[in-house]
Amino acid sequence: MPYHALTATMHSMIVLGAVDIADNWTTQLRKGLLELCMLNVIGRGRVYGYDIVRQLRDVDALVVSEGTIYPILSRLKRDGLVRTSLEESPSGPARKYYELTRRGEQLRDDMNGHWDLLTRGIAVIRERAK
């Protein structure tokens, strides 16, 4: 294989590898941040599941697929971080409302504190790198 073709192939493999790593990183980050944002949205007061989606869809790049939110809500409920209650709706069937449990509030506060620490630290590092 000619030298140029070989180096071009290696370059493509490196670039594709970097894309895979970036995709994985983005997925992990989005998952963590989505939980943080969901806890904060629910933490404002009792909220209907669909309203959580509506509030989060405004954040660019956070919610790629809106359906993602519902399995996470189910997991939060199983872990005792949120509780649900059904309430009659004038426009249709009963709606399921979510609210934070005491444990959920504690986790939200911990996560918010950790997030603030991280963003401040990262900002300093990025500033130094300039």
Add this chain to the structure above:
Amino acid sequence: MTTTFTDDGRAHLDRYLHRLRLALSSQLSVDVSDVERDIISHIDAELAGEPQPIGAQRLTAVLDRLGPPDRWLPVDDVPAGGPAIAPRSAAEWRLPVVILTLFVLGIFSFMQMLLWPVPLLLMVVSVLTARAWLSSLVQEGGEIGARRWFVYPPLVTMYALLASVVIAWPLPLVVGMLTDDPVMRASMVRWFNDRSDVATALAAFTAVGAWWLILGPALYRFHRAAGRAFSPFADWFGRRHALWATLAGALLAGGSAALLFRMSL
């Protein structure tokens, strides 16, 4: 559920919910029926106030935003190397395997010239099935993933054959006419002497260019149909590309005809 659907809308929703159950069944920390109720409630809320019954097309817009369930962020730990993808069931592989098998059988029997025209029939059935399967996959909002290696080969092969016929059919026709017909061949030799082969090629290129001059405007008018004919590989085809085809035709026909004229002097 308060929303009412047309038959195709209801069928579309049922397929989506089936896909959801399949995708989430592997996630132990999720109550699948709970999520399914939430999704139905979400769809109800999205479509509230819209004229009923809801058809598949309107429903698709909502389901597209929800995203394919097997691409939702995994709730359990993300395995190293990327997001978890719910394992596809054997049923999801069945049709792609049938499509490739039909195609390989078609190619094999074509090469052996067995039971003509069965080989052609096998290949055509394979391509039509592949197209129908892809279209249903898109409607369900599914991901093709590795199944592309089973479905794309028949499409690529048949599309390449079809495209070469559509683009270059005048080439063999003109070359055949100018070389096989003794009268035409004698005339070519008389006009161009020992350069009659080059002149034949130039005449064929002129014909191809002239054909592109006709084809280009037709593609301009029917660019969407052209894109659909070669779907999913030519969905990008637009008027701009039809104009380029026309321009290329003008250059090829004009250039070849000018050279031919020069040679005849």
